[in-house]
Amino acid sequence: MKIDVEGMEQVVFAEAMETVSKFKPILFIENNQSNQENLAAYLAQHGCKTYDIGMKPLAIHVTDPAANHSTIQGDSLNFTA
Secondary structure, three states, X not given: OEEEOOOOHHHHHHHHHHHHHHHOOOEEEEOOOOOHHHHHHHHHHOOEEEXXXXXXXXXXXXXXXXXXXXXXXXXXXXXXX
């Protein structure tokens, strides 16, 4: 799920967390204006592991197998089998 809401990420997540919790999509967040650390902490409270890949963090629910098979190298996120 791509989120691009110009600094309103936490407002969107406050409204969408039921859907995110139920379906556990991988979240690609265009984050140009929000505090990235606060956003990562908020998502962690809801079971998401956040990867800092520049201004576009990626959040994966910890129950998703991809969360256990991913690493960051520079600004790249790599998935392994």
